[in-house]
Amino acid sequence: MFNNRRGSAVGEQIMSIWFVLLLIILVAGFSVGIIMYFGQSYDFRGAEAGILNYKIRQCLFFNNIDFSNSNEFFSVCQLNKIVLEDNFNETKIAIRICDGDCSNGKVVYQLGSDFSSCDFIGKNTKYMQCNHKSVNNGKKVFDVIVGSNHQARKV
Amino acid sequence: MKNKKAMSSQLMDTIVMVILVLVFTLFIFAMLSHYKNGAGVWEDFYAKEIARAIDMAKPGDTITIDLDKASIVAKSNDYELYDKLVRFDEKTREIVVKLRTNGETRFSYFNDVKISNVKTFLGVPTNVLQFKVEARNV
Numbered sequence: 219m220f221n222n223r224r225g226s227a228v229g230e231q232i233m234s235i236w237f238v239l240l241l242i243i244l245v246a247g248f249s250v251g252i253i254m255y256f257g258q259s260y261d262f263r264g265a266e267a268g269i270l271n272y273k274i275r276q277c278l279f280f281n282n283i284d285f286s287n288s289n290e291f292f293s294v295c296q297l298n299k300i301v302l303e304d305n306f307n308e309t310k311i312a313i314r315i316c317d318g319d320c321s322n323g324k325v326v327y328q329l330g331s332d333f334s335s336c337d338f339i340g341k342n343t344k345y346m347q348c349n350h351k352s353v354n355n356g357k358k359v360f361d362v363i364v365g366s367n368h369q370a371r372k373v
Numbered sequence: 374m375k376n377k378k379a380m381s382s383q384l385m386d387t388i389v390m391v392i393l394v395l396v397f398t399l400f401i402f403a404m405l406s407h408y409k410n411g412a413g414v415w416e417d418f419y420a421k422e423i424a425r426a427i428d429m430a431k432p433g434d435t436i437t438i439d440l441d442k443a444s445i446v447a448k449s450n451d452y453e454l455y456d457k458l459v460r461f462d463e464k465t466r467e468i469v470v471k472l473r474t475n476g477e478t479r480f481s482y483f484n485d486v487k488i489s490n491v492k493t494f495l496g497v498p499t500n501v502l503q504f505k506v507e508a509r510n511v
Contacts, residue, residue: 237390241397248401256408262421269428270483296508298485301466309481370417371467371479 263347263366270311271364273297275353278315278360285315285326303329310367312346319352320361336365415446416470416478423459423468427482432508435490441499447472456493459502463488485509 277283277295284290292299301309312330316323336348346367353360408414419440426436443458450473460469462479471477490505 234386234389238393241393245397245400249404252401252404252408256411256414260414260418260421262425265425266428269425273428273484292485296485298466298483301481301483305481309483311483368481370420372413372416373477373479 259370261343261347263368264349266311266368267347267349267364267366270297270313270366271349271351271362274313274315274362274364275351275360278353278362279355282357288327291327306330308371310346310369312363312365314361314363316361316363317358318361319359320350320363323361326360330365333363333365336363412446412450412452412473412476413478415443416472417480419443419459419472420468420470420478420480423470424480424482427468427486427488427506428484430484430486430506432486432506434506436504436506438502439499440493440502443470443472444500450474455495455500458493458500461488461491461504 274295274297281294283294288303289299291297292303302311302313306329310330312333313327314320314325314329314333315327317326318324332346333348335345336350338345346365348363348365350361350363353362419438423438426438430436438459440455440458444455447453447455447458452472452474458471460471461467462469465479465481466483467479467481469477469479484506487507487509488504489507490503492503494501494503
């Protein structure tokens with residue numbers, strides 16, 4: 219009888235250890251989940267690429283741009299050269315404009331180089347988010363690819 | 374007598390378990406609310422949404438943005454300069470959102486426009502930011 223009582227007390231102690239361990243594992247799991255969910259920044263890259271692509275296509279539709287002078291492209295299309303070209307390493311917004319299809323046409327303007335990651339959208343969230351569309355201005359067909367990996371700067 | 378002892382020990386075990394579960398639940402809720410009202414998350418959101426509005430704007434547009442949630446988050450972070458929650462850095466072409474005493478979030482806009490007439494209206498009925506988008510080379 220006495221032995222049995224001791225056995226049950228030890229059993230209860232072991233059970234409470236497992237219960238506390240279970241709570242610790244749950245707390246750790248929830249914490250990691252919350253940090254992973256809320257720690258992620260608001261993803262604006264896809265929308266930003268879409269807006270810039272639309273602006274460039276609208277500009278190419280209404281204007282004849284001499285791409286040999288990149289200043290003309292930026293001033294006619296009302297795009298900020300300092301933000302996009304000079305601060306490229308910070309903004310990480312890539313632009314490729316082709317005369318014809320970009321897969322075999324001539325590249326008339328390019329900012330940034332890593333467009334291969336555009337083919338992997340959805341595979342890895344760290345890759346830039348791209349927007350690929352074309353425009354016909356009556357004389358030429360331009361293919362426009364814009365990719366963004368622009369992140370906010372926390373100071 | 375023995376029965377009473379066993380019962381009180383069982384009661385103690387149950388109380389300890391209930392306290393542990395309560396502490397666990399409170400910890401999870403506290404963590405959730407801390408992250409949900411986190412200034413960093415809302416600074417990031419406001420900076421990017423204002424950038425979206427500017428990037429899509431045309432010269433002559435006037436943009437009005439509701440800063441109600443931003444004001445609540447700033448207040449909970451002891452930053453009560455409501456007329457300075459959002460400002461525009463003309464040099465770097467960045468939107469600067471500050472909802473906490475130490476630190477801020479910056480995000481640049483690519484539309485080549487000038488931001489002018491930046492005004493914050495408090496309590497109309499909520500806090501509102503208003504600014505005008507102008508052509509840069511005028």
